[in-house]
Amino acid sequence: MTATGDRLSTLARGLSAPKGFVDASLTAPAVKAIRLLGGIPAPEALPVEAIARASAQLWQDPDAAIASLQYSPAHGFAALRDWIANREGVDPGRIVVTNGGMHGLSLSVLTVVERGATVAVDDPVFPGFLWALEVSTTGILPVPVEADGFDVEHLARRLAAGERIAAAYTVPDFHNPAQVSLSAAKRQALIELAERHGFYVIVDNPYRELRFAGRDQGVAVFNDSDRAIHVNTFTKTLGPGWRVGWLVLPAHLVDPVIRLRNRLDVHTSSVTQGIVERLVTGDNQWFDRMVGDATALYRERAGVLVDALHEHLPGAFEIQAPEGGLFLWPRLTDDGLDPAALFRRAAANGVVYQQGEFFAADPRQRSSARHLRFAYSDRTPQELREAVRRLAQAF
Amino acid sequence: MTATGDRLSTLARGLSAPKGFVDASLTAPAVKAIRLLGGIPAPEALPVEAIARASAQLWQDPDAAIASLQYSPAHGFAALRDWIANREGVDPGRIVVTNGGMHGLSLSVLTVVERGATVAVDDPVFPGFLWALEVSTTGILPVPVEADGFDVEHLARRLAAGERIAAAYTVPDFHNPAQVSLSAAKRQALIELAERHGFYVIVDNPYRELRFAGRDQGVAVFNDSDRAIHVNTFTKTLGPGWRVGWLVLPAHLVDPVIRLRNRLDVHTSSVTQGIVERLVTGDNQWFDRMVGDATALYRERAGVLVDALHEHLPGAFEIQAPEGGLFLWPRLTDDGLDPAALFRRAAANGVVYQQGEFFAADPRQRSSARHLRFAYSDRTPQELREAVRRLAQAF
Known part of the structure; x- marks a missing residue:
């Protein structure tokens, strides 16, 4: 054996090591720390019994069982695409089933972002998108x-000043981390800007189904534009473990995305598609009922967390009550407080969360560092109250 | 809406349209044509009952069910990696679970093949590898x-003459399409050449388990070298639909591959890994028994096909009896016969196969075009005999 590690591709060498966001997730500072870290579904909200039934039906149906064990079309299972297309209000030919939301982002980037190009991104931003983007560019x-x-106006001004972008990236519903939703007027303005300047909007929408207050701002404006790539996933509803999501693509991007998949991974697992297809198409109300139950759970948990913060740390945060999704993004009101020191004390005291600074797209902006990101979805009300008590002690 | 299709990345624009290999697969020339097209498992060989049991156990075990619905490590499920590592004779830390063999090839290319670099490839070659390669280079x-x-000697001469390559690609066991296996001596020679010249060997080994005659030439030489990436999959044993495979990586390539996956697809489905892990680890003899049953089926089918060709088309082909795998690669003995015209007549007569020319890596070499690739695995003995009768009429 010769010892070597020097013949990696430029691409492989250029990928940054995990930092910040991931490091914090890996920190396990106190035994039995309460983790408010990841935007993942509550175990109680995952429909294990329905999955067990759908799965048993699949393996007992000889034709369906074999279809789930053999190769399947790169676009995805037909009835699953039909069901998705119907919810999205588009032609099924524009749906491509993916291996989850991150895979959808990655396919989008590889398809429309030139190497070294610039992409406009949310600030604060979901760090995972910057990782996906890194395969093509670090220009943001x-x-x-x-x-x-x-x-949108900020971007319009930059474009008017001569800036050129390949794409704009945003999470329109229950933003990660900033919890807000993009207004209907801004959705329209963003798409008009994209059509005028000829860039793509990568619309990352994993939390869309999880609304428990406020008014839906609509996605038709995205699905009706040939400048928007609408990225979605079953991750936040049926669970991250499936690795099943979908793209709503402008018609002219379907073939390029499929050609890319022919090279990268052939198609999404026929096994997972076979089970998910049965789950969602077997009873046409099932998915909405299941999501309704999960959302009720998240509404309760968001409320418990907000109430506990007001009770135990009155005035310490500026807090917006979430209208959906999995995150609270409170801002520290005391500008003299060092958020990194607070995090260390909180961790030592048995509660961990994501520090706001990890979400800054522009490292010079200091406003994100004044925020904390709490994921409340997979903690019980009791754990959430205890987490806030521990945080209060850290203050 | 503005009509646009002109803002694709250079990468997306550069991916070729499907041709040859895929076109032929899509041809359905005669109603009820017998298809000898794809190297896919026989439906009868797929262990549906065992899968149903493993799957039912998974969903009935609350902890395992939740683990299969949530995020899981990018490297893969621990017990599954241990089982694979044990069979491969390597440290589990060197195993990365993939979304099937093609995904493993694609990750390998993106990690070690520089853009525009040259890669030495089998000729004839599995066309899917050239597609995977196209994401980085068309230089072969x-x-x-x-x-x-x-x-290996041919490659050594080219390297001695100054040629430089990033990697060499070969299918060592039951070659697709050429059916042969790489001798133990050549395995050793290839690895020594790679270590001397500092390139990687991408060892694509999906058919390895399917031996029914002859002697195993061994894979330890690959697994012991830090110049070999050993790509494998459950596709030809448990079925292509799983999209579950693995890489045996040199230790120094594990982190680069994981960083790439962090960008591309996060991890292989926890659902499929959960079921496959139960299948293979539940009873330590089960996988070998299952593969043994499948291989007995393929041995019989290969024999039926070879016998029928000798009986109905004596002297028409030069035939090597397969020692394993899913393919027969007979050579036409009559140099005056036009293979494209033969294919058209055969298709019109109700039998389709892959034409040899689609596998030529060097389009100038004409020897592949003198071959036919028959996939016998998923056709019954009766269908194989009828296919040969139809082919004989086409002659």
Whole structure:
């Protein structure tokens, strides 16, 4: 054996090591720390019994069982695509089933983002998107996320000043981490800007189904534009473990995305598609009922967390009550407080969360560092109250 | 809406349209044509009952069910990696679970093949590898596949003459399409050449388990070298639909591959890993028994096909009896026969197969075009005999 590690591709060498966001997730500072870290479904909200039934039916149906064990079309299972297309209000030919949301982001980036190009991104931003983007470019144009989402006017001004972008990335519903939703007016404005300037909008929408307050701002404006790639997934509803999601693509991007998949992974697992297809198409109300139950759980948990923060740490945070999704993004009101020191004390005291600084797209902006990201979805009300008590002690 | 299709990345624009290999697969020339097209498992060989049991156990075990519905490590499920590592004779830390063999090839290419670099490939070659390669390069150095596999001496001469390659690609066991296996001596010689010249060997080994005659030439030489990436999959044993495979990586490539996966698809489905892990680890003899039953089926089918060709088309082909795998690669003995015209007549007569020309890595070499690739695995003996009768009429 010769010892070597020097013949990696430029691409492989260029991928950054995990930092910040991931490091914090890996920290296990106190035994039995309460983890408010990941935006993952509550175990109680995952429909294990229905999955067991759908799965048993699949393996007992000889034709379906064999179809789930053999190769299947790169676009995805037909009845599953039909069901998704019906919910999205588009032609099934525009749906491509993916291996989850991150895979959808990655396929989008590889298809429309030129190497070294610039992409406008939410600021604060979901760090996972910057990782996906790194395969093509590290050139980003951070765009502030306001109370009604991505600042379209800011981007318009930058474009008017001569900036050129290949794509704009935003999470329109229950933003990660900033919890807000993009207003209907801004959705329209963003798409018009994209059509005028000829860039793509990568619309990352994993939390869309999880609304428990406020008004849906609509996705038809995305699905009706040939400048929007609408990325979605069953991760936050049926569970991350499936690795099943979908893209709503402009018709002209379907073939390029399929050609890419022919090279990368052939198709999404026929086994997972076979089970998920049965789950969602077997009873047409089932998915909405299941999501309704999960959302009721998240509404309760969000409320418990907000109430506990007001009770135990009155005035310490500026807090917006979430309208859906899995995150609370409170802002520290005391500008003299060091958030890194607070995190260390909290961790030592048995509660961990994501520090806001990890979500800054522009490392020069200091506003994200004044925030904490709490994921409340997979903690019980009792754990959430205890987490806040421990956090209060850290203050 | 503006009509646009002109803002694709250079990468997306550069991916070729499907041709040849895929077109032929899509041809359905005669109603009820007998298809000898794809190297896929026989439906009868797929262990549906065992899968149903493992799956039912998984969903009835509350902890395992939740683990299969949540995120899981990018490297793969621990017990599954242990089982694979034990069979491969390597440390589990060197195993990365993939979404099947093609995904393993794609990860290998993206990790070690520089953009625009040259890669030595089998000639004839599995066309899927050239597609996977296209994401990084179209630069290939075709290396003839002989009766004992990849012509290592040919490559050595080209390297001595100044040629530089990033990697060499070969299918060592039951070659697709050429049916042969790489001799133990050549395996050793290829690895020594790679270590001397500092390139990687991408060892694509999906048919390895399916031996029914002859002697195993061993894989320890690959698994012991830090210049070999050993790509494998459950596709030809448990079925292509799982999209579960694995890489045996040199230790220094594990982190680069994981960083890439962090960007591309996060991890292989926890659901499929959960079921496959139960299948293979529940009873330590089960996998070998299952593969033994499947291989007995393929031995019988290969024999039926060879016998029928000798009986109905005596002297028409030069035939080697397969020692395993899913393919027969007979050579037409009549140099005056037009293989494309033969294919059209055969298709019109109700039998389709892959034409040899689609597997030529070097389009100037004409020897592949003198071959036919018959996949016998998923056709019954009766269908195989009828296919040969139809082919004989086409002659």
